[in-house]
Amino acid sequence: MMVPVRCFTCGTVVGEHWEEFDERANEGDEDPEKVLDELGVDRYCCRRMLVSHTDLVDVVSPYQ
Amino acid sequence: MSVAYDVEFVEREDRDARFLVRGITPAFANGIRRAMLADVPTMAIDTVRFVENSSVMFDEQLALRLGLVPLSTPPEGEFGEDDTVTLSIDVEGPATAYSGDLISSDELVQPADENVPIIDLKDDQRLEAEADAVLDRGKDHAKHQGGVAVGYRHLQRVAAVEDLPEFEDSESRIVRGVIEDDGELVPTSEFDHDLSNRYPGKDVTVEDVPNAFVFHVETDGSFTVEDLVTRAAETIESRATELEDAVQL
Numbered sequence: 001m002m003v004p005v006r007c008f009t010c011g012t013v014v015g016e017h018w019e020e021f022d023e024r025a026n027e028g029d030e031d032p033e034k035v036l037d038e039l040g041v042d043r044y045c046c047r048r049m050l051v052s053h054t055d056l057v058d059v060v061s062p063y064q
Numbered sequence: 065m066s067v068a069y070d071v072e073f074v075e076r077e078d079r080d081a082r083f084l085v086r087g088i089t090p091a092f093a094n095g096i097r098r099a100m101l102a103d104v105p106t107m108a109i110d111t112v113r114f115v116e117n118s119s120v121m122f123d124e125q126l127a128l129r130l131g132l133v134p135l136s137t138p139p140e141g142e143f144g145e146d147d148t149v150t151l152s153i154d155v156e157g158p159a160t161a162y163s164g165d166l167i168s169s170d171e172l173v174q175p176a177d178e179n180v181p182i183i184d185l186k187d188d189q190r191l192e193a194e195a196d197a198v199l200d201r202g203k204d205h206a207k208h209q210g211g212v213a214v215g216y217r218h219l220q221r222v223a224a225v226e227d228l229p230e231f232e233d234s235e236s237r238i239v240r241g242v243i244e245d246d247g248e249l250v251p252t253s254e255f256d257h258d259l260s261n262r263y264p265g266k267d268v269t270v271e272d273v274p275n276a277f278v279f280h281v282e283t284d285g286s287f288t289v290e291d292l293v294t295r296a297a298e299t300i301e302s303r304a305t306e307l308e309d310a311v312q313l
């Protein structure tokens with residue numbers, strides 16, 4: 001629903017990078033690989049946290 | 065131990081460092097690594113009292129998210145195992161509640177990252193809560209784990225022995241970590257982890273340097289790498305003292 005705060009595997013805080021990643025790579029047309037490199041998300045365990053995430057709050061909120 | 069330790073930093077930032085330690089056994093290196101993961105106490109939110117939560121997430125989901133936010137951990141001796149620090153959060157929608165919205169009652173305990181989204185609030189939704197942070201260890205919950213992706217490798221000594229035969233292409237040889245070349249420490253990232261980039265046309269030998277380990281340590285922001293390593297060493301010391309006392313009885 002919301003982006004996980006930390007990487008499941010290694011425990012690095014990845015949540016703080018979500019909004020910038022979403023804006024640049026999902027909404028924008030930048031290369032996700034480059035954006036992650038620039039954000040300092042190096043390990044692939046952390047990278048998949050952001051790459052595979054979908055925000056569902058907007059989908060769920062009408063049914064509250 | 066009779067051999068003197070020697071510590072040398074290869075890369076050094078607040079939350080991320082690589083350093084070489086000479087003169088320790090593999091068992092001791094692993095002891096330090098495990099102490100950094102499991103035995104160094106850090107602050108984290110443990111109990112949350114919700115005053116109002118009309119967001120799309122349940123109370124316990126939000127409590128988990130709040131718990132995972134790293135908090136700066138005060139210097140040793142400032143807090144005991146049973147002390148708590150109260151943090152409060154009050155955000156009204158439409159807005160996003162961030163970890164930076166947590167207001168701490170103690171100067172020393174603050175959110176280490178301010179940009180972690182806790183929950184997205186829509187119109188008329190509100191999050192108001194009071195949270196107690198406590199000091200605990202990674203053994204008990206991952207949120208108290210100060211060291212992140214802590215590991216070590218042998219230092220590797222690389223020497224170019226001789227030139228390759230004239231018509232032979234040099235094959236790529238991947239090495240990760242830090243190499244020692246003629247006494248000089250070189251992180252392998254400098255030559256894309258491939259020895260054939262650094263020694264083109266040479267035949268190279270790679271061997272582990274005995275009892276020399278290169279640690280790579282990252283922290284979640286609770287404290288600096290330096291703090292983490294020294295505190296880890298202190299926990300080992302205190303456990304050793306405990307054992308000594310117990311044996312003497």
Ligand SMILES: [Zn+2]
Pocket residue numbers: 007008009010011012043044045046047
């Ligand atoms: Zn990770």
